[in-house]
Amino acid sequence: MPDNDRFILWSLFTEIVSAFDINPEEYIDDFNKKYEAVSNESYNIKKRAIKELANSIVKQRKIVKASNERKKEEIERAGIKTIRFPSLSLEAQPDIAAVIPTSLGFISLIKPEVVVRKCRYCGREFIGLSDDTISSLMQITPIPVDYYYACDECVRTHFGYPPPDILFADVSSAPGAISPAAAKYLRLVVRTLKRAKRKDMRERKEGK
Numbered sequence: 001m002p003d004n005d006r007f008i009l010w011s012l013f014t015e016i017v018s019a020f021d022i023n024p025e026e027y028i029d030d031f032n033k034k035y036e037a038v039s040n041e042s043y044n045i046k047k048r049a050i051k052e053l054a055n056s057i058v059k060q061r062k063i064v065k066a067s068n069e070r071k072k073e074e075i076e077r078a079g080i081k082t083i084r085f086p087s088l089s090l091e092a093q094p095d096i097a098a099v100i101p102t103s104l105g106f107i108s109l110i111k112p113e114v115v116v117r118k119c120r121y122c123g124r125e126f127i128g129l130s131d132d133t134i135s136s137l138m139q140i141t142p143i144p145v146d147y148y149y150a151c152d153e154c155v156r157t158h159f160g161y162p163p164p165d166i167l168f169a170d171v172s173s174a175p176g177a178i179s180p181a182a183a184k185y186l187r188l189v190v191r192t193l194k195r196a197k198r199k200d201m202r203e204r205k206e207g208k
Contacts, residue, residue: 005043006035009050016054022061030057110136112185112192119151121158126151127196129164133189140182141171165193 013031014024024031030053038049110132117128129137134148147155152163161167171178172186 005046006039009035009046012047013050013054016051017057020058020061022057027057112136112189114192114196117149119154120146120149121154122151124151127193127200129189129193136185137189140178140186141168143167165190165197 010024010031013027017024017027031050034049034053035046038046041049112133113130114127114133115130116125118125128151129148134145137143137148138145143161144159147159147161148164150158155161155163162170168186169190172183172190178186
């Protein structure tokens with residue numbers, strides 16, 4: 001027997017979050033958990049619970065958006081250049097532009113290395129960066145660390161960013177975005193990753 005309440009309340013949830021340009025599919029797991037928790041209750045109780053969930057998601061998204069706007073204003077007041085990266089979606093541009101520093105103090109950057117990783121999101125193996133390399137990159141671009149543990153497909157799905165070899169090629173080539181030393185390191189990371197990916201693709205074709 002179809003669960004009509006679930007269908008109706010999913011439609012309600014979708015309507016509320018979509019009004020604020022939020023993709024409801026991103027929160028389908030949250031919806032399902034909340035619905036299951038109240039599935040044996042009356043319709044009105046279920047409706048109230050789902051509306052509270054939707055409103056809490058909207059509120060959190062507003063807080064994050066306001067915080068990003070404040071950061072951008074602070075950076076612009078400080079005279080730090082904002083930049084645009086061709087490979088990023090329009091929505092991702094402000095956040096990325098805001099976190100790229102224009103100058104660096106003394107930092108220790110190890111030679112980039114690659115490893116075979118298992119994606120935290122889909123479980124597929126992929127050519128990724130070593131933990132030491134990730135630690136070095138975190139000193140240059142504070143991108144969420146989980147980004148580095150996702151395959152090329154999942155970084156786009158879960159973070160809205162392109163893979164590291166594309167993202168860092170953008171960052172390193174943007175005039176004034178980061179120091180020359182940091183840009184040189186990012187270009188080395190890009191070359192290392194691309195070389196490893198080409199080798200992996202070649203070996204797969206050869207059946208190794």
